[in-house]
Amino acid sequence: MEKKIAVILGDGIGPEVTNQSIKVLNAIGKRFGHVFHYSYGIMGADAIDKTGNPLPDETIETCLQSDAILFGAIGHPKYDNDPTAKVRPEQGLLKLRKELQLFANIRPINTYHALQHLSPLKSKQLKGIDFVIFRELTGGIYFGKKELSEDQTRASDDCVYTKAEIERVSHLAFQYAQKRKKKLTLVDKANVLETSRLWRRVVQEIAAQYSDVVVDYMFVDNAAMQIILNPAQFDVVLTENMFGDIISDEASVLSGSLGLLPSASVGNKTALFEPIHGSYPQAAGKDIANPLGSVLSAAMMLDYFQLAEEAKAIRDAVAWTLSHGFVSKDIDPINNYATTAIGDLITDHIERNKGDRRSNNASLNQSTII
Ligand code: IPM
Ligand code: MN
Numbered sequence: 001m002e003k004k005i006a007v008i009l010g011d012g013i014g015p016e017v018t019n020q021s022i023k024v025l026n027a028i029g030k031r032f033g034h035v036f037h038y039s040y041g042i043m044g045a046d047a048i049d050k051t052g053n054p055l056p057d058e059t060i061e062t063c064l065q066s067d068a069i070l071f072g073a074i075g076h077p078k079y080d081n082d083p084t085a086k087v088r089p090e091q092g093l094l095k096l097r098k099e100l101q102l103f104a105n106i107r108p109i110n111t112y113h114a115l116q117h118l119s120p121l122k123s124k125q126l127k128g129i130d131f132v133i134f135r136e137l138t139g140g141i142y143f144g145k146k147e148l149s150e151d152q153t154r155a156s157d158d159c160v161y162t163k164a165e166i167e168r169v170s171h172l173a174f175q176y177a178q179k180r181k182k183k184l185t186l187v188d189k190a191n192v193l194e195t196s197r198l199w200r201r202v203v204q205e206i207a208a209q210y211s212d213v214v215v216d217y218m219f220v221d222n223a224a225m226q227i228i229l230n231p232a233q234f235d236v237v238l239t240e241n242m243f244g245d246i247i248s249d250e251a252s253v254l255s256g257s258l259g260l261l262p263s264a265s266v267g268n269k270t271a272l273f274e275p276i277h278g279s280y281p282q283a284a285g286k287d288i289a290n291p292l293g294s295v296l297s298a299a300m301m302l303d304y305f306q307l308a309e310e311a312k313a314i315r316d317a318v319a320w321t322l323s324h325g326f327v328s329k330d331i332d333p334i335n336n337y338a339t340t341a342i343g344d345l346i347t348d349h350i351e352r353n354k355g356d357r358r359s360n361n362a363s364l365n366q367s368t369i370i
Contacts, residue, residue, distance in 0.1 A: 001034045003305060006066035006270070008059065011045045011089060012279025013289035013339075014072020020291035020343030021070060021298040024317075027350040028302065028310045039066065043096065044089035044279075045076035054092030060099050063270050068301050069100075071274040072294065077281050097137050102265035102272055104169045105135040105244065106176075106300075109231075109251045109261070114322045118256030118331060121228065128232035129254055132180070134173040135244025137265055139165045140195070142241045161195045161240065166202040172266070173238040174210040183214045183235035187223040187243055199240060220247070227251050252276055259290030259330045262297035264304065271304055273297040287338040290328040292318055295346060317349035 007022065009015035025036050041059030048054050063069050071093075079088050096102075110130050116123050144158030177184045186203045188196035200217060207215045218226065220243045226233065227250055239247065252258045258277045265272045275293025283289045295318060302311035321327065326345050329336040337345070 001305065001307070002037070003034070003068065004037045004039065004066040005301075006059075006063045006069045007038050007040050008043045008063075008069060008071045009040070009046070010043060010072035010074050010279065011076050012073050012281045012284040013277075014044075014074070014279055016285070016287065016289055016339050017275060017291040017294035018070060018072040020339060020346070021294045023343050023347045024295050024314060024350065025298050027347040028307075028313060031313070031350055031353075032307070032310050034307070034310070043071075043092040044074040045079065047092060048087055048089060052087070054087060054089050055095045055099075060096065063096065063100060063272075066270055068304060069270055069272040070294075070298060070301065071272055073275065073277065073279040075279040075281075094142065096272070097265065098143065100269045100272065101138060101267040102269075103136060103138045103165065103267045104172050104265065105133075105137040105248075106264045106266065107133040107135065107244075107248045107251075107261065107276055108300075109133065109248075109254060111255050112260075112319065112322050114325075115256035115260075115331065119254055121231075121254060125229070125231065126254070130181075131231070131234035131251075132176065132236050133244060133248045133251060134169060134176065134236060134238045135248060136161075136165065136169045136240050137244075138241075138267070140241035159193070159195050159242075161198055163198065163202055166199050167206065170203050170206050170238060173236050174206060174213055177213045177236040178210060181235040182212055183216070184210075185223070185234055185237050186215065186217050187220050187237055187239040187247065188217070189220050189243070190217070191219060195240065203238070223247060224250060227254070248276065257290060257330050258293075259328065260292045260296065262293055262295075262300050264297070264300045266304070271301075273301040273304075287340055288329045288336075289339050290330050291339050291343050291346075292321075292328075295343070313350050313353065314346070316353075317346040320349055321345050 009018050029036050039062050041062040043055050074089050074093050079085050111126050139161050141157050141159040144160045146157050148155045188199050190196040190200045252261045261276045263276045275297055277293050299311040299314040326337050
């Protein structure tokens with residue numbers, strides 16, 4: 001198989017972690033006989049520094065002409081504490097999501113036995129955690145009208161959803177649930193918000209087409225609590241843009257490190273794959289960042305290409321590094337390995353296992369994204 005991959009290294013640790021994924025993808029190409037062609041685009045603070053624009057048109061063009069996008073991270077501290085900044089790195093990512101209509105953001109949450117001691121939860125609660133958050137990504141308060149009064153004493157952000165926007169992401173989430181444990185939880189604030197009541201009505205309507213999926217509804221404040229108290233109850237969690245942003249960061253700590261978690265954003269055009277962590281500027285250039293969030297995002301990309309065996313080879317290699325203590329500083333502050341060393345170990349593991357085709361049945365919940 002030949003695939004064109006647009007690479008956006010981005011800010012902070014983005015380049016370092018993404019470069020490990022490229023090594024890993026090349027090892028997969030070598031072992032399984034695929035060719036990946038990379039074209040590079042810029043976005044975020046990197047693009048502002050180079051062009052004044054957080055998302056140059058050429059980057060959008062490169063993405064549109066590719067089969068998938070591998071993205072590193074976005075953000076720089078010089079913008080974070082400056083509320084007056086007119087141009088911000090994050091605008092690049094938000095614009096890219098909108099331009100490519102990446103309306104569904106998929107964040108799988110699971111745990112690794114070797115990392116249980118890092119989780120803030122007791123091991124009893126960690127049993128059976130395996131859920132996926134489907135976050136609507138191109139609507140809601142993120143993209144509503146924003147206003148600041150002339151005298152700068154009043155501000156507003158509109159939260160708007162249309163039935164069509166809710167339907168398209170909900171169908172994906174239901175179809176995903178059908179391939180998993182057949183449970184879908186809609187997280188909203190329907191006791192207060194009109195948009196949430198629309199979500200509930202539309203999801204109830206759609207549920208009739210997926211009679212094999214059990215649906216439940218949960219207010220977001222309760223969901224925030226349930227993710228800590230009893231995370232094993234969840235299978236597919238469907239929610240709107242901002243609630244999804246918040247609860248996915250919350251859920252990410254269950255695994256023990258934010259640095260481990262991958263994500264996929266899919267829609268009508270090219271899909272994008274990125275770790276859920278930020279640009280972690282304090283670690284940039286030091287070769288200490290955890291590359292696994294990016295490497296596992298590359299595995300999600302392979303799933304998306306319907307290369308389940310290849311994706312599994314990456315996940316097996318990652319699990320092998322974790323269980324042998326080949327981990328980065330966020331996981332073990334004393335005995336740790338460099339970003340590049342972990343990338344090399346995963347690459348070697350994939351190449352070394354060449355020809356071992358015994359384990360070619362990827363488990364159902366990891367086999368396809370959509
Ligand atoms: C994320 C990030 C972004 C978001 C930021 C960088 C705009 O936090 O992908 O979750 O809020 O969506
Ligand atoms: Mn976020």
